[in-house]
Amino acid sequence: MVLSKSRNYPCMFCGNETGRSHGVFMVGSNSGAPRMSARTQSLSLPTALRDASRTVDEMLESILPAPHGLQARVHEAMRYATFAGGKRLRPFLVLSAAKLFGVAPARAARVAAAIEVLHTYSLVHDDLPCMDDDDLRRGRPTTHIAFDEMTAVLAGDALLTIAFEILARPETHSSAEVRSALVLRLAEAAGSNGMIGGQMIDMQAGQNAFGSDEIIHLQRLKTGQLFEFSCEAGAILGQAKQEDRDRLRSYARDMGLVFQITDDLLDVTSTAEKTGKAVGKDKEQGKATLVAIMGIDGARAEAEKLARRASATLAPYGNAAPELCELPLYLLDRES
Numbered sequence: 001m002v003l004s005k006s007r008n009y010p011c012m013f014c015g016n017e018t019g020r021s022h023g024v025f026m027v028g029s030n031s032g033a034p035r036m037s038a039r040t041q042s043l044s045l046p047t048a049l050r051d052a053s054r055t056v057d058e059m060l061e062s063i064l065p066a067p068h069g070l071q072a073r074v075h076e077a078m079r080y081a082t083f084a085g086g087k088r089l090r091p092f093l094v095l096s097a098a099k100l101f102g103v104a105p106a107r108a109a110r111v112a113a114a115i116e117v118l119h120t121y122s123l124v125h126d127d128l129p130c131m132d133d134d135d136l137r138r139g140r141p142t143t144h145i146a147f148d149e150m151t152a153v154l155a156g157d158a159l160l161t162i163a164f165e166i167l168a169r170p171e172t173h174s175s176a177e178v179r180s181a182l183v184l185r186l187a188e189a190a191g192s193n194g195m196i197g198g199q200m201i202d203m204q205a206g207q208n209a210f211g212s213d214e215i216i217h218l219q220r221l222k223t224g225q226l227f228e229f230s231c232e233a234g235a236i237l238g239q240a241k242q243e244d245r246d247r248l249r250s251y252a253r254d255m256g257l258v259f260q261i262t263d264d265l266l267d268v269t270s271t272a273e274k275t276g277k278a279v280g281k282d283k284e285q286g287k288a289t290l291v292a293i294m295g296i297d298g299a300r301a302e303a304e305k306l307a308r309r310a311s312a313t314l315a316p317y318g319n320a321a322p323e324l325c326e327l328p329l330y331l332l333d334r335e336s
């Protein structure tokens with residue numbers, strides 16, 4: 001992820017750039033822990049993101065079928081879409097949340113791979129001519145351009161399907177109950193009352209004059225649901241208490257919105273070189289975004305508010321999850 005160098009990234013756990021603490025530590029179990037400087041934290045998050053990316057890529061490499069048989073073309077397209085320089089943010093969330101509950105890294109990496117292929121499927125289909133009609137994704141031609149539309153539809157379908165296969169296999173967790181809880185949550189998050197529901201509303205938004213409540217609802221579905229799964233999955237894998245599941249989900253709910261608002265801001269303020277995808281499309285296609293109704297400054301202020309609330313949600317974990325705590329604020333200045 002490319003970040004602007006122009007700002008500091010104040011962390012709720014370590015005070016803002018003026019040195020004043022937000023007091024979040026006081027609520028957590030590690031309230032007496034020494035505070036890290038914002039500088040230390042800012043340096044560690046990019047490293048953690050890179051590590052997560054490496055971990056999930058290794059897992060994906062071993063899980064995705066090598067092209068073979070008469071169906072090799074679909075395998076090639078699955079790999080093309082997957083190994084194309086995505087930020088791997090959802091895997092990072094799975095791995096970081098799982099760490100909070102002492103989950104074995106190999107198990108968490110499988111769930112990270114499952115959400116990443118499901119997310120990749122959503123992008124392949126999102127880019128199709130019948131949807132957002134995009135030619136560029138992750139810095140290179142979209143799957144239907146590099147292959148053809150029929151192959152892109154099938155590769156997306158196969159990426160969706162393999163996500164559930166990964167979760168259901170015994171290597172993901174020895175408990176069938178945990179595996180089935182993961183499958184259930186991913187089905188809910190990805191389905192017609194989750195990401196697909198959001199995509200449906202998004203595609204029809206041009207015909208509606210949505211206000212901020214409807215836009216927030218659509219974005220919580222189309223983008224937020226996969227983030228909610230990613231964070232909650234760590235707690236499911238760790239067989240954590242319901243309150244932990246709820247807390248991580250609530251963090252992801254705000255953070256997912258921050259992510260989509262910044263995606264919409266980048267569509268207006270960034271370039272295709274930086275984002276790896278076409279910009280200026282939302283206005284052209286009449287997409288309902290907070291940027292469209294609140295303007296750049298209004299949307300950014302809303303994102304900042306949500307980012308602070310997301311970080312504060314994790315206060316009960318003290319400094320056990322610094323990267324998760326810092327991420328929403330860091331996202332505000334992302335450039336890709």
Ligand code: IPE
Nearest residue numbers: 086087088089138223260263
């Ligand atoms: C793009 O997601 C789709 C949205 C939800 C806005 P990302 O920006 O995480 O895409 P990659 O995985 O890094 O390509």
Ligand code: IPE
Nearest residue numbers: 122123126132195222223263
């Ligand atoms: C896509 O939202 C969300 C999903 C793929 C579910 P966008 O249409 O805004 O994402 P980009 O800008 O094409 O990445």
Ligand code: MG
Nearest residue numbers: 126131132202
């Ligand atoms: Mg779209």
Ligand code: MG
Nearest residue numbers: 126127132134
């Ligand atoms: Mg799109």
Ligand code: MG
Nearest residue numbers: 263264267282
């Ligand atoms: Mg977008």
